[in-house]
Structure formats: C-alpha cells, structure tokens
C-alpha cells in the first residue's frame with residue numbers, strides 16, 4: 079500500500095505544485111486551528127491561538143514524511159471568559175495536568191493531486207487514539223498551506239465528564255479544522 | 263366595529279408580545295447569573311427562542327401598524343401629551359427590535375449560531391469576536407433596562423388615563 083501511494087506520488091510528480099517541505103514551523107498569523115461543536119443543537123465555534131507544528135514533507139518520499147502538532151490547550155478562545163475558564167477545568171481539558179493536545183503522524187498516503195491522508199495518533203488528556211486526518215495542500219500567494227478537517231468524539235478523550243457528558247447539551251462530535259501556512 | 267378600539271389583530275399582538283417580553287426579561291435575568299452548566303445552556307437556548315419569536319411578531323406588528331389607521335386618542339389629551347405618547351410608543355417599538363437584534367449579535371459574536379427551535383438556523387450576523395460579544399452583551403442589557411423604564415411609564419400612563427382621567431383608555435386594548 080505504501081509503495082502504491084509512493085508510485086502515484088512519483089507519477090504525479092510532474093504535475094505537482096508541491097515540492098518537499100523541510101522540517102519547520104508555520105506562519106502563526108495565517109494559520110488557524112478552529113473547532114465547531116454544538117450546544118443545544120446550535121453550532122459553537124472556538125479556536126486555539128497557540129500551537130506548534132513540525133512538518134517534514136516529501137511528496138516523493140512519503141515514508142520519510144512526518145508531522146507533529148502540539149496544541150496549547152490553555153490558549154483556547156471560546157464564547158465567553160466563563161466558558162473558557164470552565165473548559166480548562168478538570169471535567170473538560172484539565173489543562174493543569176494535561177496542558178497539550180498532540181497529534182503525531184505515523185504514515186502519509188497519497189490520494190492523488192495535492193491530497194493526502196495522514197494516519198497518526200492523537201493524545202488529549204492522557205488518552206491516545208489512532209486517527210486519520212485528510213490533508214490538502216494549496217498555494218496561496220506563494221505560501222504553501224496545508225489544510226483539512228476531522229471529526230473528534232469528545233467522549234473518546236473524556237472531554238466533558240460528569241454533568242457535561244450528556245450529548246444533548248453539548249454534542250459528542252466536534253469538528254476540528256486546521257489551516258497551516260508553512261514557513262518557506 | 264368600534265372606531266375607538268384597536269382591532270383584534272393589534273390587541274392580540276399587544277398582549278402576546280407583552281407577555282413574551284415579561285418572560286424573556288425574567289428568564290434573561292435569571293439565566294445571566296447562573297453558573298455555567300448544561301441547565302444554563304438550555305435556558306439560554308429557550309431565551310433565544312422566545313426572543314426571536316418576539317422579533318418576528320414585532321416585525322409583523324410594525325407592518326400591521328404601517329398599514330392601519332389607529333383609533334384617535336381621547337379628545338381631552340393635549341398636543342404635548344399626544345407627542346409624548348407617540349414618541350413613547352415609537353421608542354418601545356424600536357427597543358422591541360433592537361433588543362432581539364443585539365441578543366442575536368451578542369450570540370453571533372460569541373461564536374454561537376442561533377438555531378430557532380433547533381430547526382431554523384439563523385445566519386451569523388458577525389464573525390466570532392469576544393470583545394464585540396461582550397460589548398453587545400452590555401448593550402443588550404442596557405437596552406433592556408431602557409425598555410423596562412419605558413414600559414413602567416407606559417403602564418403608569420395607561421392607569422392614569424383609566425383611573426384619573428377616567429377616559430376608559432384601557433378599553434382600546436381590550437378584546
């Protein structure tokens with residue numbers, strides 16, 4: 079499977095707009111990590127202001143490609159000061175004990191064009207789970223942008239325990255959208 | 263039909279909206295002081311649904327008002343009193359629109375989309391922005407106190423007409 083993906087990547091090489099990305103970070107101002115959950119059936123948007131990204135991406139050598147994202151959970155921007163305080167508490171992220179959420183890739187798969195699938199592990203609140211994240215590259219004004227979205231079930235990571243576990247007031251599924259503007 | 267009375271549509275809207283405003287106002291105050299909990303989220307949602315209902319009814323009511331002639335005021339009222347009464351009603355109408363609008367803006371700016379009765383998704387009026395959200399919250403609250411002041415004057419005026427001037431003004435708003 080890996081070889082097959084690699085083959086596609088090689089065949090597509092001529093048409094590709096992506097060349098390899100060295101180990102590097104992101105341009106914070108144009109990058110974003112937004113999530114959309116639902117409370118009482120209504121979409122609620124929030125975002126994380128600080129996260130570190132380390133990505134090595136070689137379209138011709140996906141096996142050597144690697145990505146790691148570390149999210150500073152305390153940097154959350156939510157509806158109000160009150161909800162920001164609440165979500166840092168024990169029953170939600172428990173940031174005092176688990177300050178970071180980490181996603182680290184284990185394999186890249188080419189899907190054709192500028193689209194890839196990244197298998198990896200997501201760790202939040204001391205719980206690690208396998209996860210597959212879609213990834214698409216675009217070039218905006220000469221800057222390479224990696225983006226995609228994935229749905230996380232909050233109960234998988236015990237985000238919102240006790241009274242907050244009830245999916246009626248806060249839905250299980252949370253969509254996470256990332257947009258990373260990669261440093262040239 | 264009695265030319266000294268509002269019609270059934272206007273009377274029904276007046277009392278229905280008045281009742282819903284009392285509910286939205288009381289619920290609003292109750293919920294604002296709650297600690298964050300699933301219950302608070304529920305009450306917030308209900309408050310918004312009542313508020314949006316008021317908004318819709320008031321839009322309809324203003325259309326009614328723009329297309330109907332209202333009964334003439336009691337003959338004994340001075341020119342100044344008529345002006346004050348007219349301005350007062352206009353003020354109440356504007357607040358009945360501005361309050362739901364600022365509530366909706368507050369919600370949008372907080373990043374919370376308003377979904378009417380969990381069915382109809384209203385558009386987000388502004389992008390998520392916490393400072394803006396806090397500002398709209400303050401304005402929403404301030405306008406509510408202003409409305410409370412006007413409604414108290416409104417009720418005192420109605421009672422004064424009824425019991426001091428004895429011009430049976432209340433009858434105009436009775437089915």
Ligand code: HEM
Pocket residue numbers: 276279280281283284327332351354355413416417420421431432433434435
């Ligand atoms: C939240 C409560 C209330 C609101 C927002 C409200 C609002 C209004 C408005 C906007 C009008 C003008 C109608 C028009 O000409 O288009 C009106 C008229 C009237 N209201 Fe209220 N009202 C409220 C409560 C009350 C109460 C409690 C009373 C009785 C004590 C009352 C008695 C009247 C009467 C008698 C009129 C007719 C005035 C006239 O003949 O021009 N209202 N109200």
Ligand code: HEM
Pocket residue numbers: 283286287288289290291293294306309310312313314316317358361362363364365366368369376399402403406
């Ligand atoms: C005429 C209709 C409405 C009335 C009379 C009303 C009244 C109130 C009152 C009295 C409060 C408490 C203010 C405070 O002490 O902080 C409040 C809060 C609130 N209202 Fe309304 N409201 C109305 C419509 C709406 C609508 C349509 C929405 C949203 C779609 C809305 C959203 C909110 C929110 C989110 C709060 C909580 C503020 C906070 O603590 O963050 N309201 N409202």
